[in-house]
Amino acid sequence: MTDFEWPWQYNFPPFFTLQPNSDVRKIQLDAWCALVLSWGKSNNVSQIDVTEASSLPVFRNSAISRALPADAIAVVLEELAKRGNLEWTDKSKRRGYLFWRSPTEWGQQIYTWAQSTSRINTVSTLYEINQGDETASEEFHGLDIDVLMKALKALEASGKVEIMDFGDNQGVKFL
Amino acid sequence: MRRRAGVGAIQRQKIQQDKFKEKGSEIQENQLEQMTLQMEKFRENLEDFAAKHKNEIKKNPQFRKQFQEMCASIGVDPLASGKGFWCEMLGVGDFYYELGVQIVELCVATSHRNGGVLSMDEVLRKLNQRRRQDNQISADDVIRAVKKLRVLGSGMEVVASGSSQFIYSIPGELSMDHTTLLQQAEKAGHLTVASTASSLGWTNERVGRTLDHLLRVGVAWRDDQDRPASYWFPAFFQQCAVAE
Numbered sequence: 001m002t003d004f005e006w007p008w009q010y011n012f013p014p015f016f017t018l019q020p021n022s023d024v025r026k027i028q029l030d031a032w033c034a035l036v037l038s039w040g041k042s043n044n045v046s047q048i049d050v051t052e053a054s055s056l057p058v059f060r061n062s063a064i065s066r067a068l069p070a071d072a073i074a075v076v077l078e079e080l081a082k083r084g085n086l087e088w089t090d091k092s093k094r095r096g097y098l099f100w101r102s103p104t105e106w107g108q109q110i111y112t113w114a115q116s117t118s119r120i121n122t123v124s125t126l127y128e129i130n131q132g133d134e135t136a137s138e139e140f141h142g143l144d145i146d147v148l149m150k151a152l153k154a155l156e157a158s159g160k161v162e163i164m165d166f167g168d169n170q171g172v173k174f175l
Numbered sequence: 176m177r178r179r180a181g182v183g184a185i186q187r188q189k190i191q192q193d194k195f196k197e198k199g200s201e202i203q204e205n206q207l208e209q210m211t212l213q214m215e216k217f218r219e220n221l222e223d224f225a226a227k228h229k230n231e232i233k234k235n236p237q238f239r240k241q242f243q244e245m246c247a248s249i250g251v252d253p254l255a256s257g258k259g260f261w262c263e264m265l266g267v268g269d270f271y272y273e274l275g276v277q278i279v280e281l282c283v284a285t286s287h288r289n290g291g292v293l294s295m296d297e298v299l300r301k302l303n304q305r306r307r308q309d310n311q312i313s314a315d316d317v318i319r320a321v322k323k324l325r326v327l328g329s330g331m332e333v334v335a336s337g338s339s340q341f342i343y344s345i346p347g348e349l350s351m352d353h354t355t356l357l358q359q360a361e362k363a364g365h366l367t368v369a370s371t372a373s374s375l376g377w378t379n380e381r382v383g384r385t386l387d388h389l390l391r392v393g394v395a396w397r398d399d400q401d402r403p404a405s406y407w408f409p410a411f412f413q414q415c416a417v418a419e
Contacts, residue, residue: 008414013365014396014407024393027287066400 004042006061007035016066018075032068032076037085041100046144048086050077050094097147101139106151109140111160114174123164125171126152221245233270236313243319274312274320277302282331282344288418290393292410294361295333295340300416314340334358341410345392352385357394357408365398365407 009015009031019025039045039058053059053073060067068076077096080086084102089095101109110129114120117134128134130148135141140148152172155161162173231238281301282293295314303311314335321333321342331344334354339361343349349357355375360366372382386406389395395406409415 008418011414012412014398017399021390021393
């Protein structure tokens with residue numbers, strides 16, 4: 001929450017009411033998606049729980065006493081899912097991963113890091129990748145473990161890593 | 176004994192009348208000639224003046240406005256066409272055409288968030304930001320430039336009354352009622368049906384119908400969390416106007 005700059009819409013009271021005009025609503029949803037993603041990025045939010053969503057600061061602005069109603073939040077999350085920025089963890093759509101970068105993009109970043117630090121043909125643990133000192137300056141430092149796994153699976157699918165299971169811990173070999 | 180009026184007298188009278196007429200038209204001609212001469216002189220001076228102060232006219236908005244007014248008073252419109260003395264001499268025709276294009280660009284670039292309504296403040300701020308300090312434009316320039324655009328059809332209009340000035344580029348013309356509500360909104364920022372009805376002396380139905388139209392064209396946004404529901408206008412929302 002440190003230096004996140006809210007867009008002007010966040011202080012515009014009708015932004016928290018889904019607009020009846022379909023053209024305007026489309027513009028409004030664009031702005032909501034952009035806001036949720038940039039907010040998620042700035043606060044490192046990777047998962048959103050629908051039942052708790054209404055208490056997230058992104059969906060309410062107490063300074064102007066406005067909050068996005070639950071049904072409107074559902075519309076915004078569904079729109080994010082449609083755009084590939086959100087993936088439901090289950091069919092009941094109670095929880096979702098928020099991708100302000102797609103798993104493929106994350107994978108690309110991780111692979112670039114591995115290349116630039118000569119890790120090709122070596123093995124790294126997941127902990128090293130998202131918590132280790134050596135990634136402190138990387139964007140994927142602190143990344144949600146589930147999202148990290150998705151990123152690595154995407155890399156595996158393109159033949160760039162091999163995921164290894166060490167029982168209680170997991171690691172990857174960069175190829 | 177009184178002499179009766181004879182043929183001679185009648186003829187004399189006629190000759191006299193003719194002489195008067197002749198003199199009259201002579202004087203008239205003289206006057207006309209002098210007036211024409213004066214006008215010609217004035218025009219010449221104006222042209223001299225324009226040529227001399229070409230740079231000033233191009234750069235100083237205040238000066239430009241006064242020059243325009245001076246021209247209008249003798250029936251010269253420096254903007255009338257792209258050809259002819261005025262344009263070649265001053266390039267003012269181009270000046271307004273270029274400005275017109277910039278205004279259209281601004282309207283298009285911002286219409287996704289303001290629905291096609293721009294406050295004069297925003298237009299001036301954004302356009303002047305891009306201009307050199309000694310080359311700023313005024314509201315008068317904007318109004319003239321938009322009027323020039325009318326030849327392209329009724330796509331754009333400046334609404335100016337008192338302190339409230341805005342430009343709208345909404346497909347289809349707005350009626351007086353719509354314009355009136357936009358003026359109210361420009362002053363207040365947002366409107367409710369009841370308060371607008373009472374301040375304008377309209378029925379609630381009339382205000383509601385007009386606001387609904389503004390919602391449909393995407394100029395207004397509805398806030399249902401306000402009690403009663405209020406109508407907001409991004410164009411007149413300060414933080415929106417300064418957003419890039």
